[in-house]
Amino acid sequence: MSLLVEQIKNLVREQVVPNVGYAYLNQGQWIQGQYGVNTWQPQVSPLPAHPLYDLASLTKVLGTTTVLLNLIEQQKLTYDTPVKTILPEFSSEQVTLRHLMTHTSGIQGFIPHRDQLTAKQLMQAILQLPVTSDFNRIINYTDTGPLIAGWMVEKICQQPIQLVIQELVLQPLKLPMATFTPNPSQCVVTNQRGFHWLRGEVHDPKAYQLKQHCGSAGLFAGIPDLIYFSRWLLGQVQPASAPVSQKILKQLFQSFTNVAPGRSFGWNLLWGQQKQPILYHTGYTGNFWLLDRWQQRALIVLSNRVHPINNNQRFLIRRRAIIDNFLNARSN
Template identity: 60%
Template sequence: MYLIDKINALVSQQVVPGISFAYLTADHLERRQVGLNTWLPQETALPANPLYDLASLTKVIGTTTVLLHLIEQRVLSTETAICQYLPEFTDKRVTLRHLMTHTSGIQGYIPQRDCLSGRELIKALVKLPVTSNFNQVIKYTDTGPILAGLIIEKIYHQPVQSVIEQVVLQPLGLTTATFQPQPHNCVITSSKTGKNLQGVVQDPKAQQLGCHCGSAGLFASLNDVIRFSQFMLGQLTITQAPIQDATIKKLFHSFTPVLPGRSFGWDLRWNCLGEAVLYHTGYTGNFLAIDRQRQRALIVLSNRVHPFNNNQRFLSARNAIMELFLQS
C-alpha cells in the first residue's frame, strides 16, 4: 500500500528517528512500529509499547471531549460567554465556540512568557485583548483551549488534567494514557535548547501550567489512540461513554462561518468524495485523521522534534501523507 510506504519513508529517509502508526478501517487494522528512539547523543531503541508526548492531540482527545460532555449535560453551550466563568476576561462577545474554532481574535503575545510561573501565566492569559480578527479569521493558538480548560476547572473544582482522566481516559479504557508517565516508557523529545526530554512534556506552556494545562501534556501509546479513534468512528460500545454518538456525528461540519471552516476543537479536511474528515496535529510529530463516512482513520506518532525542533522536512512529508489518505 503506497500510503504505508510513504509513512515508512519517514524513518528510512531519516526524517524522524522512529514512528508508531496505524491505518484502520471497519474490518482491518494495520499497525506498525519502526525505527529508533534517539539518534543523539547515541542511538537507542524504542520501548516495546512506547508512550508519546501527544502535544496538541491533548486538545481533541481530552479538553474538547470534556467540553462536549458538559454541553451534552447542558452545563455549557457552544455560545456560553467566556466572561461568565472567567470574569477577568472582560470581552463579552467571546464564546466557547470562538475559543474552540480559533476565531476568538485574542492576541497571543505575552512578553517574556517563558519566564512566568504558572499562576502568572494564567493571569496574563485571561487579560489578553481581543483584536479586530474577532470572528473574522481562523488563527490557531493554544490560548483558546487553555482558557477553555480553566472554565472546566471552574465547573469541576479540579485541575483540568484530573478531569480529563476521570471523564475521558478512564471511561474509554485508555489504560496507558497519562499526564504523569514513567520516563523509561516514553519516546524522547528535545527542548528548544536541544536538551533531550523523556517523560517531560515538551510544550513550554504545559511545563509552566502543569496540571492546569488543557492544550498539551497527555502521553499515550498507539493502542490508546487507536481505541480513541475507534470510539470516534462508532466502532466501539462503551458503557459510560463521555459523549454520545450523535454528538460525535455533529463534529463533521464547520462550527464557524469563517472560511475554510473549522469544527469544535478539531480541524477539518475533506476526502475525495467531499466528505468532512476530522484532523489534528501535535507539535512533537503526531497527527490523527478520522474519516467517519468511510469508516477509517490514520494515526502517526513520532518524535520529529528530536534531535532538533525545526524539522521542516517532517511538515512537508506530513502534508503529503495526509493528501494521500484523503484522496485514496
C-alpha cells in the same frame, strides 16, 4: 494502504524522524506498527517495547474537546456560553466557547517574558490578552483558546483540567496507556530543555509551566490508545461508560463556524474525494491524526520529529504528502 505505510516508514528510512508509530483503520479492521529507534543523540538508542509519545496538541482534541462535549451534553455549558460568565476576569464579553474552540476568538497571543512567569501569572496574563479585530473574522490557530476553555472546565468541575480529563475521558474509555504522569522509561525522547533530553517530560513550554492546569498539551499515549479512541469516534465501539453520546460525536463532522474555510469544535476539518468532512489534528512533536466517519477510516501517525532539533521542515513536507494520499484514497 500499502503506499501509506511505505510513505510513513520512509520518514525513518530517509532520516526525517528517528521513529514512527502508526495505525491505519479501515471498515473496522486495522494495521499498526512501530518503526525506527528512540534517539539519534547523544547516541542511538532502541525504542521501548510499548512506547508512549508526547501527544502535544492532540491533547486538545482527545482530552479537552471531549471534556467540553461531556459538559455540553450535561447542559453545564453550551457552545455559545460567553467566556466571561464562567471566568469574570476574562478580557471580553463577546468571546464564547465556540470562538475559543474554532480558533475565531481573535485573542492576541503575545505575552512578554512568558517563560519567566509562574503558572498563576501566566494564567492571569492569558486571560487579560486583548481581543483584536480578527474576532469572528479569521481562523487563527493558537493554544490560547483551548487553554482558556480548560480553565472554564476547572471553574465548573472545581479541579485542574488534567484531572478532569483523567476522570471524564481516560478512565471511562479505559484507554490502556494514556496518562499525564508517564514512566520515563516507556517514553519516546523529544528535544532538550537546558542540558537534558526530555523523556516523559512535556515538550510544550506553556504545558511545562502550567502543569495540571494545561488543557492544550501534556498528555502521553501510545498507538493502542488512539486506535480505541478513533474506533469510538467512528462509532465502531460504544462503551457503556462513554463520556459523550454518538449523537454528539457525529455532529463533530461539520463546521462549527461560518468563518472560511471552517473548523469543527476543537478539531480541524479536511475534505475527502466525495467532499465528506474529515476530522484532522496535528501535534507539534510530530503527530497527526485523521478520522473519516463517512468511509469508516482513520490514520494515526506518532513520531518525535523534534529530535534532535525542533525546526524539522522536512517532516512537514512529508506529512502533507501522506495526508493527501489518505484524502485521495477510497475505502476498500
